[in-house]
Amino acid sequence: MTDPLAPLLDLPGVGDAVATARDSVAEVHRHPTNRRGWPATSAEASVRAARASAVLDGGDPEIPEVGEVSDPVLAGALRVAEALGPLLPTWERAPMQALAKLHVLAAADLTDEDSLGRPRMGVDVTSRLDLLASLVAGGTKAPGPVIAAVVHGELLALAPFGAADGVVARAAARLTLIGTGLDPKGLAVPEVSFMRRQDQYRTAAAAFASGDRDGVTAWIIFCCEAIEAGAREATSIADAATAS
Numbered sequence: 001m002t003d004p005l006a007p008l009l010d011l012p013g014v015g016d017a018v019a020t021a022r023d024s025v026a027e028v029h030r031h032p033t034n035r036r037g038w039p040a041t042s043a044e045a046s047v048r049a050a051r052a053s054a055v056l057d058g059g060d061p062e063i064p065e066v067g068e069v070s071d072p073v074l075a076g077a078l079r080v081a082e083a084l085g086p087l088l089p090t091w092e093r094a095p096m097q098a099l100a101k102l103h104v105l106a107a108a109d110l111t112d113e114d115s116l117g118r119p120r121m122g123v124d125v126t127s128r129l130d131l132l133a134s135l136v137a138g139g140t141k142a143p144g145p146v147i148a149a150v151v152h153g154e155l156l157a158l159a160p161f162g163a164a165d166g167v168v169a170r171a172a173a174r175l176t177l178i179g180t181g182l183d184p185k186g187l188a189v190p191e192v193s194f195m196r197r198q199d200q201y202r203t204a205a206a207a208f209a210s211g212d213r214d215g216v217t218a219w220i221i222f223c224c225e226a227i228e229a230g231a232r233e234a235t236s237i238a239d240a241a242t243a244s
Helices: 006-010 014-029 032-036 038-056 072-093 095-106 123-139 144-158 165-179 190-196 198-210 213-243
Strands: none
Touching: 006 014, 006 144, 014 144, 014 213, 032 038, 032 213, 038 072, 038 165, 038 190, 038 213, 072 095, 072 123, 072 165, 095 123, 095 165, 123 144, 144 165, 144 198, 144 213, 165 190, 190 198, 190 213, 198 213
């Protein structure tokens, strides 16, 4: 069968952007601190990713030093971040089940209980989610950055749950980067780049959602640039851990 994502590799600039993203993340994994101390740097990356993702959905980035997180968006993003490791096998085997769990965690304080983990009905939504799930479960040989960009962009475009869709989309993209082996330790923090470039992020996501060839190209390259920037963020985390 023809790989449905194979044509994306022929889009102008995508091959170079993917290569740069891959090299950047590989370099972070070679950082001396990350050879043995990666659990600590990965945990810090996870928290930074959750905070940035929450901001993109209108949440508060500040985690109180004492007491529980009161902001519902940030609380959900942090719950999601904590669950990504245990969810990885489910994501690779049964992506829809993992998405439902991500939504339950992300939107627990944002919507009614009956809506948690239940994507809205509709032929278009259902068929596109099914296709996305088949890609995640082994239906493509495309490189990790491309699959992650497609997962991320499709979930933003579909907004299948109606609440916390952004947090779910970015978490799914993060799971994809880990699961494809691009960033197996979860060190990179592309979410920070998305947060710092919010206007470009939303514009690029809308361009992808349009299905236009140039828009899809721009989104994939934008996501690759965020991975590269996320690798720089990871380097700063490792450097700080080395100095402490």
